[in-house]
Amino acid sequence: MKVNPGGSDRYQVMAEINMVPLIDVALVLLIIFMVMTPILVASQIKLNPPGAASGTQSSDKTVEIQIDKGGLIYFQSLIIPVERLKETISGATAGSGESRGALLITADKDVPFDKVVLVMDTARQIGVQKMSIGVKRIQASSSRR
Numbered sequence: 001m002k003v004n005p006g007g008s009d010r011y012q013v014m015a016e017i018n019m020v021p022l023i024d025v026a027l028v029l030l031i032i033f034m035v036m037t038p039i040l041v042a043s044q045i046k047l048n049p050p051g052a053a054s055g056t057q058s059s060d061k062t063v064e065i066q067i068d069k070g071g072l073i074y075f076q077s078l079i080i081p082v083e084r085l086k087e088t089i090s091g092a093t094a095g096s097g098e099s100r101g102a103l104l105i106t107a108d109k110d111v112p113f114d115k116v117v118l119v120m121d122t123a124r125q126i127g128v129q130k131m132s133i134g135v136k137r138i139q140a141s142s143s144r145r
Helices: 020-042 082-092 112-127
Strands: 062-067 071-073 102-107 129-133
Touching: 062 082, 062 112, 071 082, 082 112, 102 112, 112 129
Parallel strands: 062 102, 102 129
Antiparallel strands: 062 071
16 A cells, blocks of 8 residues: 655545456466476376287387377377378477487277377388387286287
């Protein structure tokens, strides 16, 4: 509050609302939502990949393409239409020959196999040499046939 130092009414109160703290809080909340949204969206993709006892962790720089149970193709938590798949993989695995990044395809175990083949074929057409299939690791069992 401010007090008017001059004038007829010596101690007249001037009411003002200071907007700076409100703006600061709004900007902090905006930043929090901007940071958290991609994390929340990525955790919403439901995949149940097939299991394998011999799965190993790749040491290469990999680009992950995910295919959910409904056959939707995701790259960095965004749905990619089949028409844009080639340019998306090409941009993500930039380089040529051996310097081109590896591609990790993680698909739900119930997804039609032709979707996985489509992604692999598209990647092979643009020159991706290293591809792998994402699996969940299971315990090896001797009675498994």
